[in-house]
Amino acid sequence: MRAVVTVTGTDRRGIIAKVSGFLYERNINIEDISQTILGEQFAMIMMVDTSEANVNFVELAASLEEMGKGIGMSVRIQHEDIFNAMHNI
Amino acid sequence: MFSKFDVIETIEMVEKEHLDIRTVTMGISLLSCIRGSAEETAASVYDRVMTKAEKLVPTAEELSLEYGIPIVNKRVSVTPVSLITAAFPQKSALVGKALDKAAKELGIDFLGGYSALVQKGTADYEEVFLKSIPEVLSSTERLCSSVNVGSTRSGINMDAVRTMGQIFLDTAYLTRDNDSLGCAKLVVFCNAVEDNPFMAGAFHGTGEADTVINVGISGPGVVQHALKFVPDADLTDAAETIKRTAFKITRAGQLIAREASKRLNARFGIVDLSLAPTPARGDSVAHILEELGLEVVGCHGTTAALAMLNDAVKKGGVMASSRVGGLSGAFIPVSEDIGMIESAQAGKISLDKLEAMTCVCSVGLDMIAIPGDTPASTISAIIADEAAIGMINNKTTAVRVIPAYGKKVGEEVSFGGLLGRAPVMPVHTGSAEKFVSRGGLIPAPIHSFKN
Numbered sequence: 001m002r003a004v005v006t007v008t009g010t011d012r013r014g015i016i017a018k019v020s021g022f023l024y025e026r027n028i029n030i031e032d033i034s035q036t037i038l039g040e041q042f043a044m045i046m047m048v049d050t051s052e053a054n055v056n057f058v059e060l061a062a063s064l065e066e067m068g069k070g071i072g073m074s075v076r077i078q079h080e081d082i083f084n085a086m087h088n089i
Numbered sequence: 090m091f092s093k094f095d096v097i098e099t100i101e102m103v104e105k106e107h108l109d110i111r112t113v114t115m116g117i118s119l120l121s122c123i124r125g126s127a128e129e130t131a132a133s134v135y136d137r138v139m140t141k142a143e144k145l146v147p148t149a150e151e152l153s154l155e156y157g158i159p160i161v162n163k164r165v166s167v168t169p170v171s172l173i174t175a176a177f178p179q180k181s182a183l184v185g186k187a188l189d190k191a192a193k194e195l196g197i198d199f200l201g202g203y204s205a206l207v208q209k210g211t212a213d214y215e216e217v218f219l220k221s222i223p224e225v226l227s228s229t230e231r232l233c234s235s236v237n238v239g240s241t242r243s244g245i246n247m248d249a250v251r252t253m254g255q256i257f258l259d260t261a262y263l264t265r266d267n268d269s270l271g272c273a274k275l276v277v278f279c280n281a282v283e284d285n286p287f288m289a290g291a292f293h294g295t296g297e298a299d300t301v302i303n304v305g306i307s308g309p310g311v312v313q314h315a316l317k318f319v320p321d322a323d324l325t326d327a328a329e330t331i332k333r334t335a336f337k338i339t340r341a342g343q344l345i346a347r348e349a350s351k352r353l354n355a356r357f358g359i360v361d362l363s364l365a366p367t368p369a370r371g372d373s374v375a376h377i378l379e380e381l382g383l384e385v386v387g388c389h390g391t392t393a394a395l396a397m398l399n400d401a402v403k404k405g406g407v408m409a410s411s412r413v414g415g416l417s418g419a420f421i422p423v424s425e426d427i428g429m430i431e432s433a434q435a436g437k438i439s440l441d442k443l444e445a446m447t448c449v450c451s452v453g454l455d456m457i458a459i460p461g462d463t464p465a466s467t468i469s470a471i472i473a474d475e476a477a478i479g480m481i482n483n484k485t486t487a488v489r490v491i492p493a494y495g496k497k498v499g500e501e502v503s504f505g506g507l508l509g510r511a512p513v514m515p516v517h518t519g520s521a522e523k524f525v526s527r528g529g530l531i532p533a534p535i536h537s538f539k540n
Contacts, residue, residue: 004096034093045093061154076100078157080091085344086337087095 002031002080003050003057005064009073011042019046019075022067027054047080103158107310107372108338110345111365112162112198113149114286116293116301116358117141119168119202127180130173131187138165138191138200141300141355146196148352152345160345161307161507165192166291167202171218178217182225189229199274201291203234206281209243209530211252219249222256226271227263233289239279239476241483245531247473253277254469254525258492261461265494268502272491273424273456277472279479279486284359284414290452290487301358302350303415306342308334309364310371312402316380327381328401335362335405343410361415362406363451364398366426368509374398374419375428386428387438395419396449416485418451424491424504424511425456434512440471448478453487458502458511461494468492470521473531481534 007019020030023046032047053060061077068075102108122133146163153160167188174181185203192200203225205215222234236253239245257272264271276290283294286303293301315334319326342360350357366374375386378394399418407413421443423429432438440457447453453475459468472488479486493502496513503510 006096006100008100036093036097038097043093043097045096058151058154076157079155081344082156082158082341083091083095083099085340086099087091 001050003048003077004080004083005046005048005075005077007044007068007073007075008038008041012072015042015044015071015073018067018071019044022064023048026060027052048077100157102308102311106314107307107367107369108341109159109161109307110304110342111307112164112286112305113145113160113345113349114164114166114291114303114305115142115145115353115355116166116284116297116303118293118297118299119170119173120295123173127174127177127183131183134173134184135187135191138167138188139195142191142195142197144353148349152348152352156345158341158345162198163196164286164288164291165197165200166286166293166303167200168293168295169204169206170202171205171215172295174218175214178214178221181218181221182228185221185225185229185232189232192231197231199231199233199288201233201235201288202293203232204236204292206237207246207249208237208240208279210246211249216252219252219256222275223259223263223271226260226274233274233291235276235278235281235290235292237278237281238472239480239531241280241480241537242533244533245279245473245476245480247525247531248528250469250472250476251466251525251528253472254465254467257468257490258465261492261494268504269461269491269494270504273489273504273508276487276489279476280484282415282485285416286361287363287365287416289489297358298356300355302346302353302355303358303361304342304346304349305361305363305365305415306338307365308338309366309374309377311338312364313371313373313377313380316377324381324397328397331398331401332405335402336409339406339409357412359412359414360406360410362402362410362413362417363415364402364419366420366422367507368425368427368430370427373426373428374421375426375432379428385435385437386432387442391442392445392449395421395446399450416451420452420455421446421450422456423514424458424502424509425507426509430510430512433514440514440516444474444478447475447486448482452485453479455487455489456491456508456511457489458491458493458496458513459516460498460513461492461496463492463516464520464522466520466522466525467516469525471516473525477531480531
C-alpha cells in the first residue's frame with residue numbers, strides 16, 4: 001500500500017539519510033520526496049510504497065516514531081487514503 | 090492527489106487542534122438472545138456481545154495507527170434492554186450487569202442500551218424496568234441508560250416524564266459518593282434516534298441491521314482554528330469556512346467507518362456529524378461561538394451563532410458522507426466543554442439560555458448540574474419543556490441533568506476525564522407539581538399528521 005511519511009522538527013544534517021536508510025532496511029520504496037518550511041519547522045514529506053515491506057504496518061509506525069525520537073524529530077507514517085479522503089471530493 | 094500542504098494541514102489538525110474520531114460504536118441486536126429466564130437471557134446477551142465486539146478495540150487501535158488519527162472511544166450499543174427482559178422485567182438488572190461485565194472485559198468505554206421507548210405509553214413491564222435504572226446505574230460502571238418519552242408522531246408521555254424526574258433523583262442519591270455520577274450515564278429523549286453512536290443515549294434500534302458500525306466525528310478545535318483565519322469575514326463567509334472544515338472532518342469519519350465495518354464484518358451504519366467538545370482547552374464548541382464574535386457564550390446572540398454553526402456543520406458533513414445519521418449537529422454539554430464550564434462558573438450562561446440553544450442544536454440540556462434538593466416535579470418539568478421543543482420542532486431533544494446530591498448553587502461536581510466538571514446552576518423555584526402530576530399524554534402536534 002502507499003503511505004505518507006512525514007518528518008517534522010528543527011532542521012539538521014542527515015535527516016533524509018537517516019530516514020531513507022531506515023526505510024531501505026525495511027524494503028520500503030520511496031516514490032517521492034518534498035520538503036517545506038513550516039513556521040520555523042522543517043517538514044519533509046515522503047510518498048512510500050510498503051507493499052514489499054518486511055515488517056507489518058503497526059510495527060513500522062511504532063519503530064519510525066521511536067527512530068524519530070532518537071534524532072529529535074517527529075516521524076509518522078499514515079495510509080495515503082486519509083489525505084485522499086480529507087482533501088479530495 | 091493531495092499536496093504537501095494538505096498533508097501538513099491534516100497533521101496539524103490532529104496534533105494541535107484535537108482532531109479525532111470521537112467514537113466507533115458497534116450496534117448489536119440482542120433480539121436473538123431472549124430466552125425463557127432472565128439468567129439464561131443474561132448469559133446469552135453476554136456471549137453475544139463478547140463474540141460480536143471481540144475485535145472492536147484492537148481494530149479501532151489498528152485503524153488509528155494506520156491512518157494516524159486518534160479514535161478516542163470504542164463503544165457498543167444494544168437493543169433496548171426493556172424489550173429483551175419484557176417477560177421478567179423485575180430481573181432486568183441481570184442483563185444490565187452482564188452487559189457491563191462484557192464491556193469491561195473487552196475494554197469498551199461505554200455500552201449504551203439499558204433503555205426503554207415509552208413515547209406513547211408505558212407498558213407494565215416498562216414501568217418495572219424504569220424503576221430498575223437507579224440501582225443498575227449505581228452498581229455498574231460502563232453501562233448507559235436512555236428513555237424516550239416523546240416524539241413528534243406520538244406526543245409526550247407525561248406519566249413517563251413524571252417517573253423520570255424521580256429516577257434522576259434516585260440515581261443521584263445512589264451515586265452520591267461520586268458526585269451523583271450515575272446521572273451522567275442517564276438521558277431522557279424526545280425523538281430519540283436509533284443509530285446514535287454517542288453516549289449516554291446510544292441504543293441499537295429494532296429497525297437496524299444485526300450488527301452495524303456507527304461513527305461519531307469530532308473537531309470543535311479544527312473549526313475554531315479555521316475561523317481564526319477569517320477574523321473579519323461576514324457570517325456568510327464564516328459559514329462557508331465551517332462547511333469546508335466540516336467536510337474534511339467528516340471525510341475522515343467516513344473513511345474510518347467504512348474500514349471499521351469492513352474489518353469487523355458489520356454493516357456500515359452512519360457517520361454522526363456532531364461536533365463533540367471535551368473539557369480540554371482548544372476543543373470547545375463554546376469557543377467556536379466566541380470566535381464568531383460573542384464576548385462569552387450565553388450572551389444574546391448565542392442562539393443565532395449556534396444555529397448557524399449547526400447548520401453549516403450539517404451542510405459540509407452531508408456532502409462528505411454517503412450515510413449520515415445519529416444526532417448530527419453541535420453538542421452543548423456544560424461539564425464537557427471548557428468554554429461552557431467557564432461561562433457557567435462566571436454566571437454568564439443560564440439554564441434558560443441553554444434551553445433556547447437546544448432549539449437549534451442537535452441535542453438538549455446536557456451534563457448540567459442542578460441543586461441536589463431540586464424537587465422531582467421540577468426535573469420532570471425540565472424534561473417536559475425539552476420534550477416539547479423536540480416534539481414541536483421535529484428534532485431530537487434530550488435532558489441529562491445531574492441533581493448533585495447534597496450540593497447547592499455555587500458548588501461544583503467533578504467527574505474527571507471526558508465527563509469533566511460543572512458548577513451547580515440554579516433552577517426556577519416556582520412549582521410545576523400540579524402540572525406534572527396530571528400525567529396523561531400531551532397529544533401529538535397537528536403537523537405530525539402527514540399521511
